Amino acid sequence: MKINKVSIYTLxxxxxxxxTTSCKEQKKENTNEETTQELAVxxxxxxxxxxxxxxxxxxxxxxxxxxxxRPKWDYVHGLVSLSMQALYKxxxxxxxxxxxxxxADELIDSTGKIINYDLQKYNIDMINAGKILFDLYAKTxxxxxxxAMDTLRLQLKGQPRTKSGGFWHKKRYPNQxxxxxxxxxxxxxxxxxxxxEDGKALDDIAKQFELIQKNAKDNETGLLYHGWDESREMExxxxxxxxxxxxxxxxxxxxGMALVDVLDFYPEEHPKKKELIEYLNELAVAVVKVxxxxxxxxxxxxxxxxxxxxxxxSGTAMLTYMLAKGVNKGYLPKSFQKNADLGFNGLTExxxxxxxxxxxxxxxxCAVAGLGGNPYRDGSYEYYINETKKDNDPKATGPFILAAxxxxx
Numbered sequence: 579m580k581i582n583k584v585s586i587y588t589l590x591x592x593x594x595x596x597x598t599t600s601c602k603e604q605k606k607e608n609t610n611e612e613t614t615q616e617l618a619v620x621x622x623x624x625x626x627x628x629x630x631x632x633x634x635x636x637x638x639x640x641x642x643x644x645x646x647x648r649p650k651w652d653y654v655h656g657l658v659s660l661s662m663q664a665l666y667k668x669x670x671x672x673x674x675x676x677x678x679x680x681x682a683d684e685l686i687d688s689t690g691k692i693i694n695y696d697l698q699k700y701n702i703d704m705i706n707a708g709k710i711l712f713d714l715y716a717k718t719x720x721x722x723x724x725x726a727m728d729t730l731r732l733q734l735k736g737q738p739r740t741k742s743g744g745f746w747h748k749k750r751y752p753n754q755x756x757x758x759x760x761x762x763x764x765x766x767x768x769x770x771x772x773x774x775e776d777g778k779a780l781d782d783i784a785k786q787f788e789l790i791q792k793n794a795k796d797n798e799t800g801l802l803y804h805g806w807d808e809s810r811e812m813e814x815x816x817x818x819x820x821x822x823x824x825x826x827x828x829x830x831x832x833x834g835m836a837l838v839d840v841l842d843f844y845p846e847e848h849p850k851k852k853e854l855i856e857y858l859n860e861l862a863v864a865v866v867k868v869x870x871x872x873x874x875x876x877x878x879x880x881x882x883x884x885x886x887x888x889x890x891x892s893g894t895a896m897l898t899y900m901l902a903k904g905v906n907k908g909y910l911p912k913s914f915q916k917n918a919d920l921g922f923n924g925l926t927e928x929x930x931x932x933x934x935x936x937x938x939x940x941x942x943x944c945a946v947a948g949l950g951g952n953p954y955r956d957g958s959y960e961y962y963i964n965e966t967k968k969d970n971d972p973k974a975t976g977p978f979i980l981a982a983x984x985x986x987x
Contacts, residue, residue: 617935633658641681643972650694654971656708658972660710661979697729697732700746705766712770715727754812755806760790760836768839777848780843780848783840793808800863800864824878826947827897830865838903841858858904862910869920887959894929895977896977898922919985921981922981922982
């Protein structure tokens with residue numbers, strides 16, 4: 579049953595009213611009444627909730643995230659909704675659960691069909707939003723969610739692959755694996771196969787990471803290139819290695835989040851788990867070497883303060899989450915905790931703004947970056963630094979919440 583479209587915001591307003599009423603009562607006792615502000619977001623809450631409530635304040639319905647004009651099945655909406663589910667598990671506040679459920683119910687019809695989704699495009703980004711359906715199905719036993727998950731699993735069964743067995747990023751990007759795609763597809767794939775298939779596909783999932791490690795890793799720095807073209811036919815691809823030209827912090831963040839999330843579904847006795855943990859440790863060592871003294875990471879990861887480069891929020895939030903969760907789960911040494919704390923503090927001290935209503939804004943976020951396509955994206959340094967920046971992009975807000983939860987901030 580679809581929940582009322584206005585229910586989330588109604589609950590949000592009720593919460594806000596309670597808080598602002600309290601402010602007003604306090605105001606009567608304050609001798610400096612004119613300086614007291616009515617807040618839309620309670621600034622005494624942890625950063626995780628402050629960001630989540632700010633998202634809801636700006637987007638009363640989850641499908642509105644990222645300035646969407648109509649409901650659409652999209653990876654960024656899935657990312658933020660997943661962070662809301664994680665926050666619900668921490669707080670038991672129904673506003674976060676309902677916000678994610680509202681998105682699913684807006685996009686999945688009474689038959690379980692995903693609205694505005696085309697399986698035949700074989701776009702691995704479209705798998706990501708399916709991650710929110712596991713908890714919804716477990717809690718409600720609503721078959722619509724299971725049908726939608728089965729549809730996404732069907733996409734993975736037909737997803738075109740490189741000759742070596744790696745998922746193409748999209749059907750229209752033949753022979754290419756991007757770091758982004760590991761986050762979009764692998765955690766859903768892992769949760770599905772462990773939930774419904776007795777884990778039979780875990781080896782195939784590990785193979786996706788093995789291919790990236792083998793083909794996209796730079797042995798000198800330990801960092802991984804944004805993309806790899808097995809055919810070497812793309813203009814951006816190195817004709818010897820097939821890799822794209824540069825390291826991009828958000829793509830490294832996507833990959834790092836994929837590793838720590840996928841590991842949740844590998845049993846201790848699985849022979850590939852140790853291998854995946856090794857990949858995570860190698861990446862952690864590589865990225866902390868290029869972490870700025872502010873705690874942030876640059877848009878082009880290893881180029882430091884080269885002209886035009888900038889300290890970027892989404893990559894920083896993702897890498898911070900990777901390090902914090904990796905430590906919490908015991909996958910990474912505790913020494914990486916200081917890097918996670920440094921990253922999060924860098925975000926709050928350098929890239930976060932809070933207005934007079936308590937609403938949180940995260941700045942310096944790369945809006946989008948990719949390889950190839952039309953207009954053509956060549957993966958050059960100049961390309962990455964000149965892509966549009968956008969405040970409150972969901973590719974930063976979602977990981978910020980996830981990182982804050984792991985750090986209890």
